[in-house]
Amino acid sequence: MQKVNILDIYTDYLLCCPSLKTATELSVLLDKEVSHDKITRYLSSGELSSKTLWLYVKPIYKQVASEDEDGVLIIDDSVVEKKYTDRNEIINWHYSHTECRHIKGVNFMSCIYHTPKINLPVMIEFVRKDKKIVDKETGEVKYKSSKSKNEMFREMVAQCVRNGIKFQYILCDSWFSSAENMEHIVKECGRHFIMEIKDNRLVALNEAEKHAGRFVNIKSVAVEGVPLKVYVKQLNFPLLITKQVFKNEDGSMGYRYLASDDLNLTYWQMTTIYHKRWKVEEYHQSLKNYAAFGKSPTKTVQTQISHFIASVLSYVKLEALRIRTQFNHHALKMKIILRANQAAFKELQKLSTIETAAFVNFA
Numbered sequence: 001m002q003k004v005n006i007l008d009i010y011t012d013y014l015l016c017c018p019s020l021k022t023a024t025e026l027s028v029l030l031d032k033e034v035s036h037d038k039i040t041r042y043l044s045s046g047e048l049s050s051k052t053l054w055l056y057v058k059p060i061y062k063q064v065a066s067e068d069e070d071g072v073l074i075i076d077d078s079v080v081e082k083k084y085t086d087r088n089e090i091i092n093w094h095y096s097h098t099e100c101r102h103i104k105g106v107n108f109m110s111c112i113y114h115t116p117k118i119n120l121p122v123m124i125e126f127v128r129k130d131k132k133i134v135d136k137e138t139g140e141v142k143y144k145s146s147k148s149k150n151e152m153f154r155e156m157v158a159q160c161v162r163n164g165i166k167f168q169y170i171l172c173d174s175w176f177s178s179a180e181n182m183e184h185i186v187k188e189c190g191r192h193f194i195m196e197i198k199d200n201r202l203v204a205l206n207e208a209e210k211h212a213g214r215f216v217n218i219k220s221v222a223v224e225g226v227p228l229k230v231y232v233k234q235l236n237f238p239l240l241i242t243k244q245v246f247k248n249e250d251g252s253m254g255y256r257y258l259a260s261d262d263l264n265l266t267y268w269q270m271t272t273i274y275h276k277r278w279k280v281e282e283y284h285q286s287l288k289n290y291a292a293f294g295k296s297p298t299k300t301v302q303t304q305i306s307h308f309i310a311s312v313l314s315y316v317k318l319e320a321l322r323i324r325t326q327f328n329h330h331a332l333k334m335k336i337i338l339r340a341n342q343a344a345f346k347e348l349q350k351l352s353t354i355e356t357a358a359f360v361n362f363a
Contacts, residue, residue, distance in 0.1 A: 006034065006042045007310065014292040014314040016336060021296045021307070043298065043306040050123050054163060056313055057120055060320065064117050065166055072273065073160060073167040073191075074112040075153055075176065076280040077127070080287075080294040081105040088301050092129040092143055097175075105294070106308065109149065111156050113165060114279050119319060121283065121312050122165060123156050126305060150176060154184045161189045169262075171277040174198050177259065179234035186237060186261050194260045194274045201257070203230035203241065218257055225267050242267050283315065290333045291315045 013026050023039035065071060079096040082105045087093075094107040111123035129143035153176050160167075170185055170193040177195040185193045201218045204210035210231040222228060222243035229238050240263050244256040258270050265273075287293040291314040296307040318329050327335065 006039060007048075007313070009034070010039065010042075011310050011314040011317060014295075014311055015290070015318060015333070016340065017292075019295070021292050040303070043303040043310075044300065045306075046302055048306040048309040050125055050309070053124055053309060053312055054122055057122055057316055058163075060118070060316070061113060061120060061122065061165065064115060064120070065113075071113060071115045071165075071167040072169045072171055072276055073122075073157070073165065074114055074171045074277050074280045075109065075156060076112075076172065076277075076284075077107060077109040077149060077175075078284045079103060079105050079107045082294060085297070085304075086299070087143075088304075089128045089130045089143070090126045090301055090304060094127065106304070108308065109152055109156065110280065110283065110312075111160055112280050112283055113167065114276055118323060119279050119283055121315065122160060122163070124309065124312055125152050125156060126308070127152070150178055150181055153181055154188075157185060157189055157191070161191070168192060169194050169260075169273055171195070171274060173277070179232060182232075182235060182239075182259075182261065192260065192262045194258060194262075194265075194270060196274070197241070197257050197259045199255070199257055201232070201259075203232055203239070205230060207231060222257055227265060227267050227270065229263060237261060238263065240265060240270070242270055244271055286318065286329045287311060287315050290318060290329050 009030070010026065013029065014021060017025070017029070019025070023036035023043070026039055027034055027036040079094045079098075081096075081103045082091050083103070085091045085104075087104065090106055091104065092107075093102050093104050095101070096103050096105075107127040109125050109127070110121050113120045113122045127145050127149065128147070129145050131144045131146050133142045133144055134140070135142065153172070157170060168191075170191055172193070172195050174196045177197045182193060182195070185191050197218070199217075199219050202215035203218055203221070204215050205221065205228075209215075210233065215233065218230070218241055221230070222241055224243045224245045227240045227242045230241055231238050239259045239261060241257060241259045244258060246254050246256065248254045258274055260270060291311045293308060293311040296304070298304045298307050318332060321332055322328060325332065
């Protein structure tokens with residue numbers, strides 16, 4: 001069996017089976033037509049990477065993308081817990097903004113190409129804590145990544161541009177809203193952005209005040225529903241900022257400050273386009289719940305990365321099925337589980353009938 005077929009089988013396996021994913025279980029599922037050693041060797045080969053993901057989704061991208069398409073690129077990171085896996089450079093302690101605590105797991109960054117038709121991951125990279133640091137006072141060993149998330153962000157944007165992906169805006173949260181990232185998107189990549197920015201950001205209301213060093217907090221000048229042109233100290237181009245007010249689940253009021261380099265946007269356009277960023281959360285949930293992202297007992301860095309990328313490819317299969325069938329990911333997964341349970345029930349009935357007859361004859 002060719003390697004490409006092993007990948008196809010493995011990604012199907014991730015969508016079908018609810019338990020931990022092992023090469024041994026898959027081999028048994030295939031009646032040992034493929035040995036578990038062959039599956040393990042494939043996962044250890046290093047053939048699966050972010051480049052593999054792009055080559056896999058490129059034909060799908062070309063099918064859905066066009067000059068008129070309202071495409072955006074969403075970049076975000078997530079942490080998936082792996083509390084029982086030994087620590088290495090990718091399975092390590094990371095701060096989870098969702099959990100508001102440090103958890104042991106994998107921290108990965110994804111680029112999602114989103115249109116009204118599809119939510120398509122086009123890149124994935126992993127935060128590698130590859131530098132060992134010893135605290136001089138306590139002697140405690142800590143691990144740090146030699147490349148920051150913001151550096152990874154800029155590299156991913158540049159690679160997407162080199163890959164010829166057409167998108168109007170880059171959307172991201174305040175974690176990536178540094179002036180350096182803004183400069184890179186506009187000057188180096190020739191694209192627009194809409195980002196959430198922190199409420200302590202300082203801006204000037206015109207160029208004269210910027211040169212005079214008179215800056216004010218955006219909280220004091222941003223108004224809901226009204227985009228405002230401002231200047232940031234580190235940038236040589238103006239920004240459009242606005243304030244968005246919303247109600248939280250607990251009934252309290254929340255505030256969000258958005259910034260864009262596109263000065264032609266209205267408040268409605270800024271908030272409507274930025275709302276698409278939440279599609280990345282659907283992607284994260286689907287990866288974790290339906291594509292078995294965290295359900296592999298793989299031990300080495302290479303096999304772990306291979307499994308994680310295969311999980312993203314399984315998500316792509318699920319997304320393609322969503323478009324074809326008009327069922328969402330949850331409905332598709334429940335359909336698969338229902339069919340599996342029906343097959344198991346029929347098999348149990350067969351076995352029960354045989355055993356019951358044997359028991360009656362024995363009696």
